[in-house]
Amino acid sequence: MTADRYFWATWLFLGLALLVRLLISSQFLLTPDETNYWQWSRYLDIGYHDHPPMIAWTIWLATSLFGQTEFAVRLPTIIGISIASGYLCLLTGRFFSWHCALYVALLSQVTLLLNGSALIATPDGLLLPCWAAACYHAARAMQRNTMNQWLLTGIWFGLGLLSKYTMLLFLPSLFFAMLADSHSRRLLAGYKPWLGLAAGFIVFTPVIIWNAQHDWTTFRHVLFQGGANESTLFTLRYIYDFLGSQAALLSPLVFLLLIACWCRGGFSKKVKNHETTSRISFLIFMSLTSFLVFFLLAFHVRIYGNWPAPAYLTGLILVAALCSPGRVSPGVDKNRLWQFSLGLSALTTILLLAQLVYPVLPVKVDLDRIARETTGWKTLAQKVDTVYEQMENTQKTFIFGLRYQLASELAFYMQGQPRTVSINRWSRPNVYDFWFDDSMVKGMDGVGVFEHRDVITLLPQVFERVGSVEEIALSRPSLWFGEELVQTLYLARCYGFKGGLRWQPRDTGDIRAAVE
Secondary structure (H helix, E strand, C coil), X not given: CCHHHHHHHHHHHHHHHHHHXXXXXXXXXXXXXXXXXXXXXXXXXXXXXXXXXXXXHHHHHHHHHHCCCHHHHHHHHHHHHHHHHHHHHHHHHHHCCHHHXXXXXXXXXXXXXXXXXXXXXXXXXXXXXXHHHXXXXXXXXXXXXXXXXXHHHHHHHHHHHCCCHHHHHHHHHHHHHHHCCHHHHHHCCCCHHHHHHHHHHHHCHHHHHHHHHCCCHHHHHHHHHCCCCCCCXXXXXXXXXXXXXXXXXXXXXXXXXXXXXHHCHHHCCCCCCHHHHHHHHHHHHHHHHHHHHHHHHCXXXXXXXXXXCCHHHHXXXXXXXXXXXXXXXXXXCCHHHHHHHHHHHHHHHHHHHHHHHCCCCCCCHHHCHHHHHHCCHHHHHHHHHHHHHHCCCHHHEEEEEXXXXXXXXXXXXXXXXXXXXXXXXXXXXXXXXXHCCHHHHCCCEEEEEECCHXXXXXXHHCEEEEEEEEEEEEEEEECCCEEEEEEEEEEXXXXXXXXXXXXXXXXXXXXXXXXX
């Protein structure tokens, strides 16, 4: 196949993969985190408690254009992952060949981690295209040292910071990549890279302003997530979970191939061309640096499976460049191992994507996170709608959840998509603390949902009277096990709200607590 055919085959495959995701996106209900981010889009701001604002801004734009639907909520991240893959292929084509780029396209589109970041609307789906684009423009800037490429690198870096704070790891990754290359090392003494960096932080300015106005709450939240409140500095409790989750999300064989590429230093002894060796070195530093940060952090605190995702972007190029049929290094024939790795990754992803639409796998519901995240929300909303309409004065009745996830699901799936409230008093701080205060609902009645029946003993702390509790069973049909109970939730009618919406820290030393 000629270079032109590889080029067009790459973009055709990326286009087909985008089309498939667009078709799947409306076939399953929004997860609690997705409805939470959708809620953010109804309270537009330049900053939020948990993450930067890009996810809210893009969901607002998509839902304004296409309506308040699952398709619109997921559209930004679906497009985002396609942009990420496109930039990876552009970088591969520039570094190596479009033959190799085709395999990067194949690998990136069948990797479970990237599919999850596309089809579930989270900040990762917007972070990844920014990281991939910044890598592409940084590579071009290192080659030619042009001001426009450094500025584009900085702008994409800033957009990444507006998407998720993990983008900060791009800086040490690029710094070490430049230090490792004799030509690029000299560029650090010039002004152009630093002007690009300044441009990135200018783009990030809205988040700085918002946090300065809100007691740096987001940064305190990030520090808490990073284990700042943990008394144990070193533990083995989380490391096995971390490695297992990375192998599962990336595919075990692909994960092992990537580790092999890192450990062998890019096969530098077999790649005689200095230019190719420098490019492989760039890919290693732009992936391994971030991975090592999370690997070391896993000896202190639990690391969520999606956190190291940016590390694998240039890592996928590295694996394709060294192990695929389009590889640049000589040596033993790795085609069969590559094919098996790619096939296993594709099979795993296809089965789990099918599971999103209908439970085709013989997996019990208590082991099926997909079911727990996407099942029954319309049924729950219909039940709450019915009870709400039965309240004496609906104009003086608010809808609440005792977790932000439940409040957000109700907001999306109830009739009229009402403004729901999360009573965070006994859970954790979140964005609802910035949207509602006691004065807005004091004296009103409430209809609320919670997960544990014994929570009913806490509700009298915030309501004058609590009525009867109704049990709501959410279930799903299964080809293998028939009708399965997914979870049981509880619905209560409450009267006369006394106050107490916001989170109250149990420990005065909790870093998330605002300084009085």
